[in-house]
Amino acid sequence: MNQNISRRGFNKLVLTGIAGSTLGAFGMATPLFANQKHVVVIGGGFGGASAAKYIRKLDPSIAVTLIEPDSTFYTCPFSNWVMGGLKAMKDIAQTFDVLKNRYNVDVIHDTAVEIDAVNHSVTLMGGKVLNYDRLIVSPGIDFKYDALEGYSREAAETVMPHAYQAGPQTELITRQLQELRDGDNVLICPPGNPFRCPPGPYERASLIAHYLKEHKPNSKVIILDDKEKFSKQGLFMKGWERLYGGMIEWRSASMGGKVLGVDTKAMTVETEFGPEKGGLINIIPPQVAGKIARDAGLVDSSGWCPVNPITFESSIHPGIHVIGDACIAGTMPKSGFAASSQGKVTAAGIIRLMQGKVPAPPSLVNTCYSLVAPGYAVSVAAVYKLTSDGIVSIKGAGGLTPMDADEDQLAEEATYARGWYKNIAQDIWG
Amino acid sequence: MLKQVSVWAVAGMIATVTLTGCNSGDAGKTSGVRAIEDEFNPRGQILALSCASCHGTDGKSVGIMPGFYGKSQVYLENALKQFKNGERYSTVMERHAKGYTDEEITLIAEYFGWACQQTTN
Numbered sequence: 001m002n003q004n005i006s007r008r009g010f011n012k013l014v015l016t017g018i019a020g021s022t023l024g025a026f027g028m029a030t031p032l033f034a035n036q037k038h039v040v041v042i043g044g045g046f047g048g049a050s051a052a053k054y055i056r057k058l059d060p061s062i063a064v065t066l067i068e069p070d071s072t073f074y075t076c077p078f079s080n081w082v083m084g085g086l087k088a089m090k091d092i093a094q095t096f097d098v099l100k101n102r103y104n105v106d107v108i109h110d111t112a113v114e115i116d117a118v119n120h121s122v123t124l125m126g127g128k129v130l131n132y133d134r135l136i137v138s139p140g141i142d143f144k145y146d147a148l149e150g151y152s153r154e155a156a157e158t159v160m161p162h163a164y165q166a167g168p169q170t171e172l173i174t175r176q177l178q179e180l181r182d183g184d185n186v187l188i189c190p191p192g193n194p195f196r197c198p199p200g201p202y203e204r205a206s207l208i209a210h211y212l213k214e215h216k217p218n219s220k221v222i223i224l225d226d227k228e229k230f231s232k233q234g235l236f237m238k239g240w241e242r243l244y245g246g247m248i249e250w251r252s253a254s255m256g257g258k259v260l261g262v263d264t265k266a267m268t269v270e271t272e273f274g275p276e277k278g279g280l281i282n283i284i285p286p287q288v289a290g291k292i293a294r295d296a297g298l299v300d301s302s303g304w305c306p307v308n309p310i311t312f313e314s315s316i317h318p319g320i321h322v323i324g325d326a327c328i329a330g331t332m333p334k335s336g337f338a339a340s341s342q343g344k345v346t347a348a349g350i351i352r353l354m355q356g357k358v359p360a361p362p363s364l365v366n367t368c369y370s371l372v373a374p375g376y377a378v379s380v381a382a383v384y385k386l387t388s389d390g391i392v393s394i395k396g397a398g399g400l401t402p403m404d405a406d407e408d409q410l411a412e413e414a415t416y417a418r419g420w421y422k423n424i425a426q427d428i429w430g
Numbered sequence: 431m432l433k434q435v436s437v438w439a440v441a442g443m444i445a446t447v448t449l450t451g452c453n454s455g456d457a458g459k460t461s462g463v464r465a466i467e468d469e470f471n472p473r474g475q476i477l478a479l480s481c482a483s484c485h486g487t488d489g490k491s492v493g494i495m496p497g498f499y500g501k502s503q504v505y506l507e508n509a510l511k512q513f514k515n516g517e518r519y520s521t522v523m524e525r526h527a528k529g530y531t532d533e534e535i536t537l538i539a540e541y542f543g544w545a546c547q548q549t550t551n
Binding site for chain 1: 480491495528
């Protein structure tokens, strides 16, 4: 039996070898031939980098150019772990070397400033103009700084960080936490829906409380929320009670959580119930699709980008696909995992379109781990498909960590959270 | 005694199937060499691409999640069905597996069998 299998295996190896060499002769070349299809991707985050890698992986005959301002991309997932002292900045740093060297993606570190949807070109800040057959826009989010009186980009960069794009903002809030006087409170002010990473502010509250418990036991975290309920609420609140006693206080919008404005000098937040003082104030403003998507007219009145749910091609400008936080993807949350899932579906769809074939119906996934303490994590999962109501999660699948999960299971989920980060980072940038 | 023997026979088959790696689940068939297919089912591809986000590209895991690169089509199909039916312990996988029909599970397993053959060399 073993011999038979070996012979079969050998035949397959030979045949695969022939297929491989054919690919080598015609497929792998990177120079841009006159007739070679060219995809330009704007944004090297979870969505854009996934799309770039998977187009090259699944059809190496297509040339891909990736436009990303930074040579190091810091991920928002796990940036809360940095604040809690559980990870270093280098642990959330991703680079583009593998995309460049192994997948032959032409990575240009510059900023896209203009999209010409009629002539199919993108202009970069450095002056370069790139032509594309298809364009993928994955710009992430921008903040509506003027939604809160007294708040501004400058306030975020100096006094009251949003820390909702990782990098210098993560370093600033982490430093402020370390310098916080024991007894002063941390205020976290999340926006209403929709916004990036719905459980993010609450994982942040958890890990800041973890840090405070060890280093500043007289301080506490107050969440001033612009909502009446939040993601994984029951699981978070149960965890907070078990792990942090009264150290985390959540106020819903109607119970004084709604923030009207800030005073950066007095270090106060103005609520409907009066001012609240904080030693560290984390303002997470309401959000819209990234600037280039708005400038190119890819957004509707909601500030986000409507797309065809099969290929994520813009409903406004043909030939341009919008993925990740910037797009409206049915009931999918704005998460790194969702963005990557959309990037891969878009990659497969674009390849089919360029081959003159019909794209397959989409299948998308989201999994989101939130760490409540180092050995205590909760998760939510969903599988999505296309129905007449758009992209919806499949009933009977997915869902939350059970409310009665025991300590072993919660610890196991924390271990899997670490494993998830390693694998998704490898799947996108590695 | 007979029961004992058949248990070992089954165990042996499972071991063989697992070891055959890219031999995509035809170990039980006697139809001989199965030609390499250049085409894959695009539905299978779309469904299968999701798996890599937790299990690594092509199922080559670098974290604690089990990798499945090189596992046979039969192995993958059985494992996914066991997760779906709650016969195999997991924290998250059962929640995912319930999102796919048995036909979709077969398509996923077939795609990884095909993809593994493409990357063997």
